[in-house]
Amino acid sequence: MAISSEQILEKLSAVYGENILAHSEPFGMLKIEYKAEIHEELVRTLRDDETLKFRFLTDLCAVHYPDDKGREIAVVCHLHSLENNFRLRLECRISESKPEIASLTTLFAGANWMERETYDFFGINFTGHPDLRRILNVDHMDFFPMLKQYPLEDSSREDKDDRFFGR
Amino acid sequence: MTEQSIYGEDHIKEEEKQYNTLNLGPTHPATHGVFQNVLQMDGEIIMSAEPTIGYIHRAFEKLAEHRPFYQVTPITDRLNYCSAPINNMGWHMTVEKLLQVETPKRVDYMRIIVMELSRIADHLICNSVLGVDAGALTGFTYVFQWRERIYDIFEQMCGARLTTNIGRIGGFERDFSPKVIEMIRAFLKEFPAHFNEFEGLLLRNRIFMDRIIGVGPISAERALSYSFTGHNLRAAGVDYDVRVMNPYSSYQDFDFIIPVGTSGDTFDRFCVRQEEIRQSLKIITQALDNLPEGKFVADCPEFYLPPKKDVYNSMEALIWHFKIVMGEVDLPSGEVYHSVEGGNGEVGYYLISDGGRTPYRLHFRRPCFIYYQAYPEMISGQMLSDAILTMSSMNVIAGELDA
Numbered sequence: 001m002a003i004s005s006e007q008i009l010e011k012l013s014a015v016y017g018e019n020i021l022a023h024s025e026p027f028g029m030l031k032i033e034y035k036a037e038i039h040e041e042l043v044r045t046l047r048d049d050e051t052l053k054f055r056f057l058t059d060l061c062a063v064h065y066p067d068d069k070g071r072e073i074a075v076v077c078h079l080h081s082l083e084n085n086f087r088l089r090l091e092c093r094i095s096e097s098k099p100e101i102a103s104l105t106t107l108f109a110g111a112n113w114m115e116r117e118t119y120d121f122f123g124i125n126f127t128g129h130p131d132l133r134r135i136l137n138v139d140h141m142d143f144f145p146m147l148k149q150y151p152l153e154d155s156s157r158e159d160k161d162d163r164f165f166g167r
Numbered sequence: 168m169t170e171q172s173i174y175g176e177d178h179i180k181e182e183e184k185q186y187n188t189l190n191l192g193p194t195h196p197a198t199h200g201v202f203q204n205v206l207q208m209d210g211e212i213i214m215s216a217e218p219t220i221g222y223i224h225r226a227f228e229k230l231a232e233h234r235p236f237y238q239v240t241p242i243t244d245r246l247n248y249c250s251a252p253i254n255n256m257g258w259h260m261t262v263e264k265l266l267q268v269e270t271p272k273r274v275d276y277m278r279i280i281v282m283e284l285s286r287i288a289d290h291l292i293c294n295s296v297l298g299v300d301a302g303a304l305t306g307f308t309y310v311f312q313w314r315e316r317i318y319d320i321f322e323q324m325c326g327a328r329l330t331t332n333i334g335r336i337g338g339f340e341r342d343f344s345p346k347v348i349e350m351i352r353a354f355l356k357e358f359p360a361h362f363n364e365f366e367g368l369l370l371r372n373r374i375f376m377d378r379i380i381g382v383g384p385i386s387a388e389r390a391l392s393y394s395f396t397g398h399n400l401r402a403a404g405v406d407y408d409v410r411v412m413n414p415y416s417s418y419q420d421f422d423f424i425i426p427v428g429t430s431g432d433t434f435d436r437f438c439v440r441q442e443e444i445r446q447s448l449k450i451i452t453q454a455l456d457n458l459p460e461g462k463f464v465a466d467c468p469e470f471y472l473p474p475k476k477d478v479y480n481s482m483e484a485l486i487w488h489f490k491i492v493m494g495e496v497d498l499p500s501g502e503v504y505h506s507v508e509g510g511n512g513e514v515g516y517y518l519i520s521d522g523g524r525t526p527y528r529l530h531f532r533r534p535c536f537i538y539y540q541a542y543p544e545m546i547s548g549q550m551l552s553d554a555i556l557t558m559s560s561m562n563v564i565a566g567e568l569d570a
Binding site for chain 1: 220221228229230232233264265389391392393394395407412413501502503504513515517519527528530536537538539540541569570
């Protein structure tokens, strides 16, 4: 039994209405943008729905868009409905000044380390996470390295001029 | 009959018990990589484990944001270095998806040959080293020479063995030479006999079987909740394989089966990998027999680095070379997720391009980072020696774990 993008959107907009902000289908994968407040609830609906069955959390990560003021950080999840063989991308935006979003650890055991990694690199506070610590970087690091303001190399170096070679 | 403690009447109560703390790793010879686990032990029994990872973290995602697309390939080598070509191919296909480049059938088939060869190498290491950890060293020496043969084939194809950086965006840097075909044919002919011997050495070995049956099990439900993929998920009984679910690189043309286990224990994981090696051999044979004629590269001069010979001799190739290297080519913007069935699970690439020279953001879905978090759950209540076997049977690769 296959499901379609329309079916998913219809179900979600019936429940969440205004909270679903946008949807698109870049390169053949349905992408839904929604307000961060409904993050956990929306994923729970997708997981527990009898026909949709998005019971597999493929991936969770974040992206930093520093120019998008007020909604700088995007939290992106990829869900997979194994039974319907349907992949879905979920995105919600939070602000850099208050990077807080609900944790998915109650829904998926595997979200634990994925969220720890996202916290480690982007400083996102996953509320309700049982053990939100750094995972790959050293514990005493006092910044979140994947944010765009941190350069890869020491910016005071003069021997490497990348002006002509892009960023 | 009343139950009596073996420690007699004065046996301490559960809440007063004190456990021993044992530091397993980071550089324990039995863990094959930099893994640290702080174990709470009740005698020989593990009560809980606390893994610490990140010892060889190399900031690949940050690095990738500062490198042109074709220079990201060597980074992917160093994720799962036991099956580097699969990672390379996965990355090339991700970029091709973004660029909407159609590859010729010959490229697809060539890629499948390379990927399946590296899957065999990956599984051979994992299974033979599992034997070593259980004390059966002989099997390892039987098959390790065959891994060498696979690396010889890679060397003949691209000049490198372990971190191969094989292929390019759009296809391959050169066609398979007759020597390569000959080497693969010889491998297909000679390997199965030795492989069967290897399997007989372990699966007809009572001690080995006793050590691995029922060790480190996980249920299908828990495995799915932990986002397991690859042989670990299949050993638990879920027939999820990216090659079948979302066929890439013309996998739909091939006839092969997906082996599944039932209990998700070390024995099932071992058997699933053994069978996968046989299926990979079948796939390679089919690909080689039906290898289509044609070009070994897609028609995309704006992204494919031209051969050096042409750069020096043809104006057009020189222009493209210059444009690609200097980042003068316009890349499409957008976001794309592509995944391939790697040596140990679904290797995913989440690429966001803003049209710039380098990825705006690149996230690697690293299968063993995701399933290694289930390790404490899988080993608690087991013996210390079982923990070693569980880890080596899960095919956790430090490079991929720590990115």
